[in-house]
Amino acid sequence: MNIVHATDHDAGGFRAGFVAILGLPNVGKSTLLNAFLGERLSIVTPRAQTTQRRLLGIHSDSAHQAIFIDTPGLLKPRYTLHRSMREEALSALSDADVAVVVVDAGFGPSVDWAGEFAASIHVPKLLCLNKVDRIDVGRLEEIERALACGGWESVHGTCATQGQGVGELLEAVLSRLPESPPLYPVDELSDAPVRDFAAEMIRETCLEELSEEVPYAVAIRIEQFRERGGDRPVYIEAVVYVERESQKGIVVGGGGSMIRRIGTRSRGKIERFLGRRVFLELRVKVLANWRKKTHHLRVLGFRVPEEEN
Known part of the structure; x- marks a missing residue:
């Protein structure tokens, strides 16, 4: 920590x-x-x-x-x-x-x-x-x-x-807190990088938009997060991972309708959070059975259970 x-x-x-x-x-x-x-x-x-x-x-x-x-x-x-x-x-x-x-x-x-x-x-x-x-x-x-x-x-x-x-x-x-000086700068709200919040907002939108088991099979990885000067929007490229090809089809939707909806709603949330415009690009990929495989979890940034290291 x-x-x-x-x-x-x-x-x-x-x-x-x-x-x-x-x-x-x-x-x-x-x-x-x-x-x-x-x-x-x-x-x-x-x-x-x-x-x-x-x-x-x-x-x-x-x-x-x-x-x-x-x-x-x-x-x-x-x-x-x-x-x-x-x-x-x-x-x-x-x-x-x-x-x-x-x-x-x-x-x-x-x-x-x-x-x-x-x-x-x-x-x-x-x-x-x-x-x-x-x-x-x-x-x-x-x-x-x-x-x-x-x-x-x-x-x-x-x-x-x-x-x-x-x-x-x-x-x-x-x-009930112990006596101590501040442990973080007093103007901070979290220690997490902004890109993590962007990933969570995309995942939240997937949970809201998708049905049945599909949203639980979704993981988000931010590939690029670039803040650009002037009035240019923040550029975010993210991958929406699922476990099976059938789930990929659901997330993409007919003619790309679902992933566009997820992208539009996610972008709005991220823009409100950052207070500036965002260009969000989403791609959907299959990472087979990622919830059950320790090396996939590690790549996606999850803690790997000690007994499985």
Whole structure:
């Protein structure tokens, strides 16, 4: 992890540290990160397993710096990519100074999982009962009683999509960070390069536009990212990888209709993110069974599970 130590703060009185955001798939972890930052940094779709790699989002104020780590959902792995995603999440916990465990308050298995997972966390841990707008007060009290023995520092009901309860949870996180000078420049929002965000916006659009299993077989690789002078648009060339020829046909669409739609919508997202014009060129290629092959995962920039190195 590339840490840049800022030099314009003393450690005295300032608090800074890493905060892992953990939970099952589709409980609202990425939405919560975006709400903490007040920026749409992490992609969000209704599909489970949207987040594939951990992403750092940095909140800084006059007395605190929280480096939030958005993680893939902790699911039972079925193939190598899933094992990679699980390792990403668990490695975030091993790096963390504070953990925020996110539960979908209306989804029983998510509540049960949190009760079981609590014992494996050995840093200050806060429980976030998200999506409380979907349950009544009586059910919320039942959940709080069921999870009361988890050793939580505090319990917070939130609706991350509306910002409900997010400010109180953020204050609780900041107060539990260790004393430290800032670990990153205080004007940064993330340590990830801009090209990574462009790739994620393309993948988000694929998740939104494609149906069935196809979007889960998609990986994005940025081949070129060139910022050009004057009024010339940023030039981005990206490859959309799929696992089978039949999937390639679906992504391309009749007469190229689908890939044009994906390109148009992705370009709009990237332009809003960068605040300038973009020329986006997409190509579709087959990389057979990339989710199950460690060398393909490595080429695509994923963490390779330790047992498979």
